[in-house]
Every structure is written in C-alpha cells, then in structure tokens.
Amino acid sequence: MGRSSTVKETQALFQSLRSAYAATPNNLKIIDVFVGFAVLTAIIQVVYMAVVGSFPFNSFLSGVLSCIGTAVLAVCLRIQVNKDNKEFKDVAPERAFADFILCNLVLHLVIMNFMG
Amino acid sequence: MASPESAVNGPTMTAGAASKSLRNAFGGVIAFIILVLIGVLAFSIRLFSVIKYESVIHEFDPYFNYRVTQFLSKNGIYDFWNWFDDRTWYPLGRVIGGTVYPGLTLTAGTIWKVVNSLNIPLSVETVCVFTAPIFSAFASWAAYLLTKEVKGPGAGLTAAALLAMVPSYISRSVAGSYDNEAVAIFALVFTFYLYIKTLNTGSLFYATLNALAYFYMVCSWGGYTFIINLIPMHVLLCIVTGRYSSRLYIAYAPLVVLGTLLASLVPVVGFNAVLTSEHFASFLVFIIIHVVALAYYIKGILSPKMFKVAVTLVVSVGLAVCCAVIAILIAVVASSPTKGWSGRSLTLLDPTYASKYIPIIASVSEHQPPTWPSYFMDINVLAFLVPAGIIACFMPLTDSSSFVILYIVTSVYFSGVMVRLMLVLAPAACILSGIALSEAFNVLTRSIKFQLPGIAGNPSIAVRMWRIMSTSKENGSSTVVAPNDIPKTEEAAKEKPAKKNRKKEKENVEKKPTPSKTEKRLLVLPLEASVIAVLLLVLLGAFYVVHCVWAAAEAYSAPSIVLTSHSNDGGLHVFDDFREAYSWLSHNTDVDDKVASWWDYGYQTTAMANRTVLVDNNTWNNTHIATVGTAMSSPEKQAWEIFHSLDVKYVLVVFGGVVGYPSDDINKFLWMVRIGGGVFPHIKEPDYLRDGQYRIDAQATPTMLNCLMYKLSYFRFVETDGKGFDRVRRTEIGKKHFKLTHFEEVFTTHHWMVRIYKLKPQRNRIRGKTKKSKSSRSVSSKRDVRGKRNPWH
Numbered sequence: 001m002g003r004s005s006t007v008k009e010t011q012a013l014f015q016s017l018r019s020a021y022a023a024t025p026n027n028l029k030i031i032d033v034f035v036g037f038a039v040l041t042a043i044i045q046v047v048y049m050a051v052v053g054s055f056p057f058n059s060f061l062s063g064v065l066s067c068i069g070t071a072v073l074a075v076c077l078r079i080q081v082n083k084d085n086k087e088f089k090d091v092a093p094e095r096a097f098a099d100f101i102l103c104n105l106v107l108h109l110v111i112m113n114f115m116g
Numbered sequence: 117m118a119s120p121e122s123a124v125n126g127p128t129m130t131a132g133a134a135s136k137s138l139r140n141a142f143g144g145v146i147a148f149i150i151l152v153l154i155g156v157l158a159f160s161i162r163l164f165s166v167i168k169y170e171s172v173i174h175e176f177d178p179y180f181n182y183r184v185t186q187f188l189s190k191n192g193i194y195d196f197w198n199w200f201d202d203r204t205w206y207p208l209g210r211v212i213g214g215t216v217y218p219g220l221t222l223t224a225g226t227i228w229k230v231v232n233s234l235n236i237p238l239s240v241e242t243v244c245v246f247t248a249p250i251f252s253a254f255a256s257w258a259a260y261l262l263t264k265e266v267k268g269p270g271a272g273l274t275a276a277a278l279l280a281m282v283p284s285y286i287s288r289s290v291a292g293s294y295d296n297e298a299v300a301i302f303a304l305v306f307t308f309y310l311y312i313k314t315l316n317t318g319s320l321f322y323a324t325l326n327a328l329a330y331f332y333m334v335c336s337w338g339g340y341t342f343i344i345n346l347i348p349m350h351v352l353l354c355i356v357t358g359r360y361s362s363r364l365y366i367a368y369a370p371l372v373v374l375g376t377l378l379a380s381l382v383p384v385v386g387f388n389a390v391l392t393s394e395h396f397a398s399f400l401v402f403i404i405i406h407v408v409a410l411a412y413y414i415k416g417i418l419s420p421k422m423f424k425v426a427v428t429l430v431v432s433v434g435l436a437v438c439c440a441v442i443a444i445l446i447a448v449v450a451s452s453p454t455k456g457w458s459g460r461s462l463t464l465l466d467p468t469y470a471s472k473y474i475p476i477i478a479s480v481s482e483h484q485p486p487t488w489p490s491y492f493m494d495i496n497v498l499a500f501l502v503p504a505g506i507i508a509c510f511m512p513l514t515d516s517s518s519f520v521i522l523y524i525v526t527s528v529y530f531s532g533v534m535v536r537l538m539l540v541l542a543p544a545a546c547i548l549s550g551i552a553l554s555e556a557f558n559v560l561t562r563s564i565k566f567q568l569p570g571i572a573g574n575p576s577i578a579v580r581m582w583r584i585m586s587t588s589k590e591n592g593s594s595t596v597v598a599p600n601d602i603p604k605t606e607e608a609a610k611e612k613p614a615k616k617n618r619k620k621e622k623e624n625v626e627k628k629p630t631p632s633k634t635e636k637r638l639l640v641l642p643l644e645a646s647v648i649a650v651l652l653l654v655l656l657g658a659f660y661v662v663h664c665v666w667a668a669a670e671a672y673s674a675p676s677i678v679l680t681s682h683s684n685d686g687g688l689h690v691f692d693d694f695r696e697a698y699s700w701l702s703h704n705t706d707v708d709d710k711v712a713s714w715w716d717y718g719y720q721t722t723a724m725a726n727r728t729v730l731v732d733n734n735t736w737n738n739t740h741i742a743t744v745g746t747a748m749s750s751p752e753k754q755a756w757e758i759f760h761s762l763d764v765k766y767v768l769v770v771f772g773g774v775v776g777y778p779s780d781d782i783n784k785f786l787w788m789v790r791i792g793g794g795v796f797p798h799i800k801e802p803d804y805l806r807d808g809q810y811r812i813d814a815q816a817t818p819t820m821l822n823c824l825m826y827k828l829s830y831f832r833f834v835e836t837d838g839k840g841f842d843r844v845r846r847t848e849i850g851k852k853h854f855k856l857t858h859f860e861e862v863f864t865t866h867h868w869m870v871r872i873y874k875l876k877p878q879r880n881r882i883r884g885k886t887k888k889s890k891s892s893r894s895v896s897s898k899r900d901v902r903g904k905r906n907p908w909h
Contacts, residue, residue, distance in 0.1 A: 020417035099320035
C-alpha cells in the first residue's frame with residue numbers, strides 16, 4: 001500500500017514538475033538547453049579522459065573547465081534575465097547579456113592560453 | 117491631515133533636496149581630498165629608512181627579487197619566463213621561471229618600462245625600492261572601497277587611514293622592502309572588495325573583475341590559498357544561516373571556474389590548483405551551492421506539498437550516493453602521506469607539525485608563534501577596537517559584515533600560529549576598527565547635534581531630522597510627525613525633558629504598524645558625555661598615530677644590511693661590513709668561483725657579489741642544505757673534502773663576536789647541526805652540547821671546539837683583545853691559539869663581521885705517511901682506503 005502511494009506520489013511530482021517547467025518563458029528555456037548542452041559536453045570529455053588517459057592534463061582541464069564555465073555563466077545570465085527575480089528588476093537584459101559576453105571573452109582567452 | 121503636511125513639505129522638501137545634493141557633492145569632494153591625503157600619508161610614513169640610511173634594498177629575500185627584476189629589465193619577458201639559473205644551488209641550479217611568484221617582479225618591471233618610456237630616468241633599483249610604499253597607498257584606497265561596501269563612506273575613510281599607518285603592514289612594506297607582501301596585501305584587499313561588491317550588486321561584470329584580481333593575487337603571493345579557502349567558507353556560512361540568494365551564486369560560481377583556470381596559468385601553481393587539498397574546499401562548496409541553487413529553484417516552481425514529496429525522494433536517494441562519493445574522496449586523500457597538504461599549510465593547521473618533521477620550516481624566525489606584546493606592538497589600539505567592530509557588524513548583520521567577521525576570526529587564528537601572518541590580520545583589524553570608530557562617532561555627534569542648545573531654528577532642524585528619519589523607515593504615510601508635536605519640542609528645550617519627549621515621539625512613531633521592517637531606535641546620549649567621549653576618541657587616535665610613527669621610524673626601518681650604533685658622544689657609527697665583503701668577493705675572485713655559506717646569505721651573495729652559491733634562502737632542497745650544515749659541523753679535513761667535492765673555492769662566515777652582532781653563524785650553529793643531523797646520522801646534536809647547554813668556552817665539548825664553524829669564526833680572534841672575549845656569548849672562547857690546516861684566510865672585514873676563507877689546494881705529495889708501509893702499499897690504495905670511509909667519494 002505504502003509503496004504504490006509513493007509511486008503515485010513520485011508520478012504526481014514529476015507531472016507537476018513538468019507542468020511548472022512548461023510555463024517558463026521561451027528565452028529561459030533556450031538558455032536551459034544551452035546549459036544542458038555544455039554540461040553534456042563536459043561529461044563526454046570526462047568519459048573520454050577516463051578511456052584514453054589524462055595526458056596532456058592542461059588540455060583536459062581547459063576543455064572541461066571551459067564547458068563548466070560557459071554553463072555557469074549561462075546560469076548567471078538566466079538568473080539576471082528572469083523576470084520573476086525581484087532583485088534584478090532594474091538590470092536591463094541587454095546589460096546582463098553584455099556582462100555575459102565580457103565574462104565569456106575573458107574565460108575563452110584564458111582557455112586558449114592554457115590549452116597548449 | 118495630509119494636505120497641510122504636504123504643503124509644508126513641498127517647499128522645504130525641494131529646498132531640502134537641493135541643499136542635500138549640494139551637501140552630498142561637498143562631502144564627495146572632501147572624501148576625495150581625504151583619500152589623496154591618506155595615500156600621501158601611507159607613502160611618506162614608509163620613507164624613514166631612505167632618509168635615515170639610503171635608498172637600498174633591505175634584508176635577504178628582496179635581493180633575490182631585485183636580481184630577478186634586473187634580469188627581466190635586461191632580457192625581456194620571454195627570457196625571464198624560461199630562465200634557468202645556474203648561479204645558485206650549485207650544482208643543481210634552479211628553474212626561476214617555474215618556481216617564483218612573478219607578480220611583484222612583473223609589476224615593478226612594467227612600472228620601470230612605462231616610466232622609462234616617458235623619459236623619466238629611474239633606475240631599476242629606485243623602482244624596486246619605492247614599489248612597496250606606492251602599493252601601500254593603493255592598499256589603503258582598496259580598504260576604503262571595501263569598508264564602504266560593508267558600512268559606509270565614513271567607516272571607509274577611517275579604515276583607510278588606519279591601514280595607511282598600521283605598524284604590522286609597515287614592517288613588510290617600508291621603502292626598500294621589495295618583497296611579495298608589498299603587492300600582495302593590495303591584491304588581497306582589492307579581491308575582497310570586488311567579491312563584496314559582486315555580492316551586493318549581483319553584477320557579472322564585477323564577478324569578472326573579481327576573478328582577474330584573484331589572478332593578480334595568485335601571481336603575487338603564496339598566501340592566495342587564504343582567499344580560496346575564506347570565500348568558500350563564507351559562502352557556506354551564508355547558505356547555512358539561510359542567507360542564500362542568487363547574488364551569492366553569481367559572486368561565487370564564476371570565481372571558482374575562472375579563478376581555478378587563472379591560477380593554473382601561473383607556473384608556480386600549475387596543476388596544484390586542482391590537485392592539492394588546499395583547493396578542495398572551493399570545489400566542495402561549488403558542488404554544494406549548485407545543489408542548494410537547484411533546491412531553491414525547484415521550491416520556487418513547485419507547490420509546497422509536492423516539494424515535500426520531492427525532498428523525501430531526493431534525500432533518500434542522494435544520501436546513499438553522497439556517502440559513497442565522500443568515502444571514495446577520503447580514501448584517495450588519505451592514501452597520500454601528507455594527506456595532500458603542503459608542509460607549510462600543515463604547519464598552519466597543526467602548529468607543532470614543523471618542529472617534529474621539517475626543521476627548516478621551524479628554524480625560520482618568521483614562522484614562530486608571536487608573543488602577546490607583539491600584538492600590541494603591531495596593531496596597537498586596534499587590538500581592543502576590533503571586538504567593538506565585531507559587535508557593530510552584528511547591527512545589522514548583512515552578507516558583507518558576516519564576511520568581515522569571518523575574515524577577522526580566521527586571520528586572528530592564523531596570526532596566532534605564525535608571526536609572519538600578523539600581516540594578514542592587519543587589514544581585517546583596520547576594517548573592523550574603522551567600523552567601530554565610525555559607529556561611535558555617529559552616535560556621539562548625533563547626540564551632540566540633537567542636544568546643542570541655542571542653535572537658531574533648532575526645532576525646525578529637529579522636525580526635519582525626524583522627517584528624514586521617518587521617511588527612511590518607509591512608513592509611506594507622511595502623518596508620522598503631527599503638527600501638534602512641534603510646539604511640544606519648542607517648549608521642552610531643556611535636556612532631560614527634551615530627551616523624554618523625543619522618546620515619547622519615538623514611541624508614537626513606532627505605534628504605526630510596520631510589520632516587515634525593524635524600527636531603528638536612534639540612540640541619544642547626554643551632551644557632556646558625548647563631548648568628552650569625542651575628545652577621548654580623538655586622543656586615542658593621536659596615541660595610535662604617535663605609536664605608528666615611532667614604530668615606523670625606530671623599529672621597522674632597519675635595512676639589516678647596514679647596521680648603525682650610537683657612540684657615547686652621540687655620533688653615528690655605521691657597520692657596512694656585508695657590502696664590504698660582497699664587493700671584495702666581486703673584485704678579487706673569478707666569475708665562476710663557488711662560494712659556500714649558510715643559506716641566509718645566498719640571495720645577497722648572488723645579487724651583490726655575483727658569485728655562484730651552494731644554497732640560498734629558497735630552501736627548496738633540504739639535503740643540499742644538510743650537506744652544507746654537515747660540512748660546517750665537521751672537523752676541518754672532512755669539511756674540506758665535502759666542499760672540494762662540490763667545487764667550492766671560498767667559504768663565507770658571519771661572526772659577530774667583536775662588535776656584539778647577535779645574528780651571526782655561531783648563534784645559528786645549532787640549526788646547522790640539527791638540519792645536518794636530520795639527513796646524515798653521523799652528526800649528533802648531543803656531541804656539541806655540554807650538559808644540554810650550548811657553549812663555546814673552555815667547557816665546550818671537543819667536537820664543538822674542532823668543528824669548522826668554530827675554527828673559521830674564531831681564527832686569530834685572540835689578536836683582537838688578547839683574551840678572546842666573545843661579546844655576543846659573553847665568555848672567553850675555549851680554544852684560543854690554533855692553526856688552520858685546510859683553509860686559509862683571505863679577507864676579514866673592518867669589524868670582523870664577515871670572514872672569507874679559501875680552500876687550500878690538494879697536496880701534490882703525501883709527506884711522512886709512507887714511513888710505516890715499506891713494500892706493497894701504494895699511494896693510490898691509500899687513497900682508496902681513505903675513499904671508502906668518506907661517503908662523498
């Protein structure tokens with residue numbers, strides 16, 4: 001009895017998660033897809049490193065950290081652009097995007113230097 | 117009720133707003149002038165050594181930095197990055213590009229290049245000497261910015277003024293002290309300022325700047341691990357106390373990713389940025405903040421009932437996964453012998469670690485724990501202003517004030533472990549004392565302003581004050597101060613009844629419902645008490661200034677390469693023996709000659725005498741230092757053989773017995789024995805001690821009286837005063853008349869402080885040894901017999 005109720009509860013949970021997420025605006029969903037893609041690329045690189053070996057280590061590190069870095073920066077952009085966030089309502093989305101671009105520039109400059 | 121209020125409000129409000137903006141502009145100009153003056157103060161208080169002595173580089177480590185900067189300015193950055201130095205740690209050499217923190221040398225080199233391209237002919241030495249005072253001015257401005265983010269501009273100015281003068285910071289940044297900390301403290305405070313600014317504003321632009329400032333800090337000093345452990349600790353504290361916000365995520369997550377990458381760029385750090393335990397805290401908190409962020413996001417989009425279901429599901433599954441991951445992590449870290457931490461970091465966590473395992477770290481005087489009086493000497497008045505500042509930070513507690521509290525607590529702990537880390541405590545103490553003093557002055561001047569009788573229009577001022585404060589409480593309605601309250605304040609012009617009325621009005625105001633905001637009770641003290649308190653605080657500041665100037669002038673301005681003493685008639689006697697010895701070396705020896713001395717003098721010898729040395733202050737190879745220590749502790753013949761196998765030509769010894777210089781090699785001798793004995797077991801420390809006591813007089817052990825250090829220090833010492841009385845040890849020496857068989861003295865400086873000896877060349881033929889052996893024993897087999905006993909052949 002308890003087991004089927006927990007199964008029903010988990011199903012209801014996923015249902016409500018899906019419906020709540022479907023309500024988010026489209027631009028936020030695009031950012032979420034981008035974050036998912038970056039994390040997936042990082043995971044692929046880690047699996048490849050586990051198969052092939054970690055030499056040269058700096059290339060592996062720069063590859064993985066560039067993926068994680070873009071994911072983190074995209075999440076920060078999403079936080080700033082999200083209209084539900086009351087702390088950021090006076091930050092124009094263009095300003096948020098410009099900050100995002102600047103930070104990405106610095107990140108990728110460092111990546112290109114470190115990749116070797 | 118509302119309309120007469122607004123009619124009265126109207127003209128006064130615009131006039132008030134105009135005068136308020138004028139006052140703000142005026143205040144801004146005054147703040148700017150004060151900041152410029154603070155910068156000038158910070159620069160000029162550090163110039164005592166230049167005035168009293170000369171513009172010279174101090175101590176030992178700055179000479180190495182100076183030599184590296186000279187190389188950089190002569191050969192350019194690519195040669196500097198790939199430089200392999202073969203004039204030190206003979207015969208091993210040292211990879212300078214990969215083992216030096218380049219921030220300081222690159223900064224000074226850039227300043228030199230820019231200044232020279234503007235045709236201002238400053239030499240490299242001048243730029244090196246004055247880099248530290250300039251960056252201390254910048255550090256004061258960074259402290260102003262940081263404290264302004266925490267409390268406000270008044271506290272910022274006070275903190276900047278305190279940091280400009282605090283003796284602990286002066287001691288490591290006088291003009292001439294060209295060391296990493298000169299630049300690193302500025303980088304530290306600036307990084308913290310940018311972190312707090314990002315936390316307060318939530319802007320990704322400041323997060324990028326924060327990462328770049330952290331990069332500069334990593335380039336400058338090994339103490340950057342303090343930042344990369346303090347910030348995660350603060351993030352964890354914010355999460356645990358329920359202060360998580362998306363600004364916290366923006367402040368922390370980009371810093372970790374960008375900061376780790378930038379730290380790996382610096383060759384000294386390299387892959388240590390991801391492999392050593394010192395950085396694991398940041399990764400752990402990185403994972404934690406993502407989990408927390410995800411939890412808050414899901415909580416935001418789900419209903420509370422669904423969220424409870426999600427929580428139970430996640431907790432049961434996630435707990436098992438977490439335990440497995442943590443177990444794996446602990447197994448990996450525990451399998452390494454030092455558990456992944458470097459020796460110095462382990463000393464910070466367990467203060468007794470160094471004395472048990474690494475004698476070299478324990479022997480450096482900077483790594484000893486400080487004494488209690490040194491706190492009062494180094495941060496003076498701030499020592500008891502800091503607790504007041506901590507209390508002021510709690511009212512109200514914001515993210516930034518909790519960060520400052522965490523900073524002071526951790527830096528107080530670390531300063532208690534190592535004297536050298538008092539330097540990290542100094543900015544924290546200045547910030548908190550600035551907050552405390554500023555809050556105290558706020559309360560006292562407010563009390564004086566409210567109760568000062570006889571000022572024209574006092575009631576209207578009081579009404580305007582009340583209006584400003586009431587609107588700041590966001591009550592929304594302007595019916596806070598009713599018009600019939602004004603006659604009440606006019607009547608009660610006396611102190612005590614006035615105070616009671618204001619308290620009554622405060623209670624009237626507070627009766628209006630404001631459920632969310634806590635009411636700010638404004639404290640008003642009696643008038644005479646406030647005036648006296650202000651005077652006393654100013655007097656306290658005066659004592660602090662007097663102490664700081666005295667400390668800068670008398671205690672911390674000695675270049676330690678030039679010593680002075682005052683003779684009986686007030687004249688100044690200068691001991692310039694070190695430079696005399698180094699210039700003798702550079703003029704009277706060949707360029708490729710190797711000089712052996714204790715590691716303290718390695719940097720100075722390579723920089724000033726330009727000769728190759730065996731060991732220097734970098735102390736990265738314990739075995740090599742132990743070899744030199746063993747040679748100094750052995751009898752003459754064995755010492756000669758050790759030095760000969762290392763191609764040494766000259767031996768340099770520092771001796772203070774004639775003038776009473778206490779930091780000479782005989783006083784450091786026990787460390788040579790300990791370090792040598794740690795690697796070569798035939799050197800035993802009890803052989804050199806009589807009854808557990810270290811002596812060099814007639815009661816000393818024969819091992820002590822025969823060792824090389826004793827002989828080289830006291831050779832011909834009786835000729836100075838006939839009795840051989842050592843002024844430092846305050847006894848007559850044990851063995852007074854002896855000859856040197858394997859060394860010859862080539863130079864002794866004017867005050868006998870530095871003595872240079874040359875290794876005698878090997879004899880061509882052996883005299884008197886072949887008498888006993890008549891037949892088969894040849895000279896070469898004799899040499900083989902000798903060689904078997906000696907571990908260096």
